Amino acid sequence: MIERIIKSSLESFNLNIPGTAYYDPQLGSLAQYYKEQLNSKYWVAVNKQNEVVGGVGITSLGQERGICELQKLYITPEAQGKGLAKDLMKVALEFAKEHYTHCYLETLKKLQTANLLYIKLGFQQLDRPLNGSEHNATDAWFLKDLSN
Known part of the structure; x- marks a missing residue:
């Protein structure tokens, strides 16, 4: 279900292109993927009808020590x-604080509402991606210090 949500969302912005999450090989098995990664987790949100309506994940950012990625x-x-995205992010960031010093995320400038949320939650915009990034189609990168 979350794979369909991710792909539909990307399609709605014409972002079903290589270099985005649309082509991530683990989309069909996110629960298994995050379970296999150290200090990683994926959360889903359900509505009153028990239908999955969203999700968010945290995992380490490649070889960058102490840095996780919100995905x-x-x-x-x-x-x-x-307020669901904000609620999901707060849960994910609380988990991240237990294992990491910083949280990184990558997105696109055209997703203005999302970018405003990231800034509101304390993320600072970066000039370039951090090492370990898998999505070369992104053009906006953010980092949050989890110590405060």
């Missing part, structure tokens, strides 16, 4: 605008 934050259109 695959996607919400269905019906569930957007209700």
Whole structure:
């Protein structure tokens, strides 16, 4: 279900292109993927009908010590605008604080609403991606110090 949400969201922005999460090989098995990674986790949100309406993940950023990556934050259109992305991020960041000193994320400038949320939650915009980035189609990168 989360794979469909991720792909539909990317399609809605014409971002079903190489270099985005659209082509990540683990999309069909996110639960297994995050379970196999050290200090990693993926959360899903469900509505009152017990339908999956969004999700977010935390995992280490390649070989960067102490840095995790907030990944695959996607919400269905019906569930957007209700604070769900913010709630998911807060849960993910609390988990991240237990294992990492910084949290990185990559996105696109055209996703303005998401970028404003990241800034509101204390992320600082970077000029370039950190080493270990898998998505070369992104053009906006953020980092949050988890110690404060």
